[in-house]
Amino acid sequence: MSQQPLSPDLLFTPCDPALFSFSTTEELAETGLIVGQDRALEAIRFGLGVKRSGFNIFALGPTGHGKLTAVRDIVSREADALPAADDWCYVNNFEDPAKPKALRLPAGRGGVFARAMERLIEELSVSIPATFEGEEYRTRAEQIEDEGRRREQGALNHLRAEARAAQIELIETSNSFAFVPIGQKNEPLAPDQFEKLSEEQQQALHDKMAHLHQQLQKLLRQFPSWRKEAKEKVKSLNREFAVYAISHLVETLKENYADLAEVCAYLDRAEQDIIEHADDFFPKSEGVMSLLNTQARVTPLQRYRVNLLVDHTASARAPIVEEILPSHVNLIGRVEHQAYMGALVTDFSMVRPGALHRANGGYLILDAHKLLMQPYAWETLKRTLQTGEIRIESLERTLGLISTTSLEPEPIPLQAKIVLTGDRLLYYLLSYYDPEFADLFKIAADFEESLTRSPESSADYARVIASLALREKLRPLDRDAVVRVVEHSARLAEDAEKLSIRLRSLNDLLKEADYLAEARQAKLINRDDIQAAIDRWVRRSDRVRERIYEAIRRGQILISVDGEVVGQINGLSVIGLGDFSFGQPSRITATTRLGSGKIVDIERETELGGPLHSKGVLILSSFIASRYATTSPFSVAASLVFEQSYGQVEGDSASLAELCAILSSLSGLPIRQSLAVTGSVNQLGQVQPIGGVNEKIEGYFDVCRELGFNGRQGVIIPASNVKNLMLRQDVVEAARNGQFQVYAVETVDQALALLTGQSAGVRDEAGEFAADTVNGRVERRLKEFSEIVKQLAKPDKSDKD
Structure with a gap:
């Protein structure tokens, strides 16, 4: 069966400049920076509108996706509609x-x-x-x-x-x-x-x-x-x-x-x-x-x-307070002391306010992670919300560490809306481990990481870019620059049909491009400035990648990009270093022999394999047994290993490559080393999507370029990952020139046909695979193992004589 590589047009989905009617972003009116967050914004508005206790808000989502910006904007509008809060004084009793x-x-x-x-x-x-x-x-x-x-x-x-x-x-x-x-x-x-x-x-x-x-x-x-x-x-x-x-x-x-x-x-x-x-x-x-x-x-x-x-x-409106260090003292205030003749004295005039005092009658915005990092600050906030009053008390006195007489200022009634921001994991951990959390923060505002890419959303995204440039006092962008930003955003979203709404990354990109435009004394940011900013960011981050590729080029890390080998395949993995990630090919080898039906995962045996990787190995073991050994004992022993792997191996994205390596060893058919494989597999032999597909393809492409193109190199990916492809232009050009191919498969059989050059084979009416197919060779080999086991299990007649 002939499997054709993907068309170069499927490897990258460009943004059509015709979607934008402007020449520069100066022509666009300023708008809000939040786009595609309707669910979260509705939740925040609802939480701010409910004037009942417990209806405080937790804005959850990945860092840098505009949670705090959205909270600020909505809270600011709500505060504008409310009168200024009351003043509070402490006087002598x-x-x-x-x-x-x-x-x-x-x-x-x-x-x-x-x-x-x-x-x-x-x-x-x-x-x-x-x-x-x-x-x-x-x-x-x-x-x-x-x-x-x-x-x-x-x-x-x-x-x-x-x-x-x-x-x-x-x-x-x-x-x-x-x-x-x-x-x-x-x-x-x-x-x-x-x-x-x-x-x-x-x-x-x-x-x-x-x-x-x-x-x-x-x-x-x-x-x-x-x-x-x-x-x-x-x-x-x-x-x-x-x-x-x-x-x-x-x-x-x-x-x-x-x-x-x-x-x-x-x-x-x-x-x-x-x-x-x-x-x-x-x-x-x-x-x-x-x-x-x-x-x-x-x-x-x-x-x-x-x-x-x-x-x-x-103040002409309700107060809005953001406390960047939400400690116990900074939340509820403190009583200061003055040294006098060797003693510490105090009175009501030395009572100092906390963030809750300043936000009383308005809104208090806190970072949940910072709050939980401060000793007893979380308990202090919960106690304040539960009692509905701000009680100034030192932490030492709260914990019973001191018993000296001190001031006990009269508690002040609390009427403020608390908004916490944090990631999803933190929200779910609090929900699970703190039974009081759900009573105090009833509103969850869940922020999206991306929005669907469409002509309408692209136009909205352009307005966000224009507004961000205006707020940050950056140079306007021309239309082609906006086009490149939209394309880069789809790459960050790891989906050609999505746009990333991570404002932090977008903001950083525009600032770097503005600097480059300033360096060439230009009035506008153009496409080259955007691309140069992207390239410079990669350059600053890719030292480790360069060292790995250098080791491959020098033969210190063994990777073959040509020839054929039985039981050996190029798997693909992604290494993440902060915000930068890149693909790295890894040699996976498999050996098979007569045994009791156990596939040994050497990574797991050495405690270098994570639970997801181990699960993938067990799935492929089940697949082999269910396909080839339904009527006879599964009499094989196999070993799998990531060669030259000295760290943790996790994830199931290599299970397709591992399965193909085992089947190659069993069938005796060599695997094309010019192809690398990524994808997970289920018990039915279907290939499932994986993450980091762009980085994996580009990683193998870079290695092939280092070792020399031969026109036969490429990558096999799951067909369901085609919609995620937003590859670099040099990869797309190489595919267009026939130097590099990307293949999409839906089943294990399609991958085997590409890797071995032989048909995988299907069962005929009699339920048999053709002898010269991959599946036929595997099944025949397993039957041979089974017969050997049966012969070994028979009693030796010579011993009876």
Whole structure:
């Protein structure tokens, strides 16, 4: 059976320039950068529209395909339709300073309130001292003090008069009082004079002094309470004057916030505290700390200031926050500390916001991988979403690693939509291993990797190219340059009927082409610039490929591209190095012999073969047994190996080549070494598609070029992979010139016919293969093995004799 190579026209599907009516991309209007993502965009819009808890969004898809760009665009439009979020402040809790209070104010009014409190403190720092330094206050304060002194002095004078009536004098010393007897001239009696008095007189004086002393002690015990009464009067006076100095200023401020009950309640508490601590507003002399240039603690007036946590004064829409380092602290905020005399001190003014605070009332965009890489950040985000409030707490305290007293700021209610971006594997792992994930992120926005290539989609793609060039401030592209970009995009999609929508690669390509256009001082990017950018990118990445091809050319890696060999075939594999991948031919050999029906996969036996490769070997083993040994024992042993393979072998794309090598060994028919084979096979002998077909074909083409073309070289691929062909132009030209062929097969038999030059053969009416066909030779060989086994299994008659 003759199998014809593919037409060169099938090896590359060009983009028709007639699809584009423009001369340069300058003529195209700017549009969105996202194309072909209708499903994902609908999901994002739906998730943003549902105002229920748990309807947060996970945008999943490969990196570089526009997830973040799409999220930004849609979220930005949604945010434009919403008002600015509320401002949030932390203020002192006068009842419990360790638990600062949170205040919500409309957007822009938080900053106004903070500045108003600053002005209030400044005004009170002037008005309070001025009030207490006034003549009226001093007069009334002196009156209270005079009244207290007169009261004490009057009581002492009354006691002194009573003592004098009894010939006793009350003497006041520097720190105490004493009673002494006096004579007729009111002079204290000397000891000898007292001794001259009769015993009755002496006893009377002793008794009277004892009585007076008791009265004095009683009086002295009353003095503190009298002084306390005086202090209370002074305190009441201070309160009266403080109210006079404070109330009208606070009332004026409260009028501006009459619509905010929480703010008014705070001002009421602040007013009472200011009245109680009015002396804090008096100027203080500089202390030793300032003389030593040591950072002093905050002033007492600090407790009346406002810590403006989130300020949306300059915002006209809902906030959009992208946190590039979503750690525990960066998400929920922190409480800072200040060193003071060897200790760490803090207060409500040192509370700092996190991304959730800034995004409250709007949208928070996070990279899922970065989030999961930060210790406990994922648990913190989940707990915040579950409770619906942002609670600022240090990670050490959350984990119970410290027990010191710290601030516990009042939690702030959370009303934000969270959008995570990440790859599919991460989404499915979270769905499987975290039972809470599905409750918190109910919307999955799954991004496509490619879109169907059609005249309409190509036109849309051209507009994306134009918009990208405009946004990145690049030179316009002419029509042929756009054509080449579309063709390259189909190559990146590994499908002639698809276009890759990986914006990152497209963006990089346009920037490199723009640089090349700039180097030649051109105003437009042309097709040559695009091709040169592609070639330069390959050049930067292909060092390993060059070393491998050099080793093949020098005979260090054994590859034959001419001649015929039994049981030996050229398989094709793809090596990926980052974003760059290339094809490499590998020699596969097979040996067969009499055995028990086992095919030994040497790669698996040495633990170099992956599970998919092992599966492919088991499938081809089943195929051989089911086709050739249905009525007789499968009495063969075979060995398969990738020669000069020193690393992991994975995938089933070599199963067709391995099967053909085994059948060649069994049939004794040599395989054309000028052909390389790729494709997987099923138990029915059908050839199935594989990945990386373009790289595999080009890899073998490059090796043939290194070793020299002979006009018979080519590659056998699955027929279902023809639609994936977007080969390099040099490969297409070689096919057109008859130097290189690409064959597409649907079955193992078609591949065998190409490789051996013999018909594979089909069973006749009697169920037999023709003797000179590949299948006939294989079946005959297996029957020979079976007969040998039967003969060996018969008892030896000579032994019985």
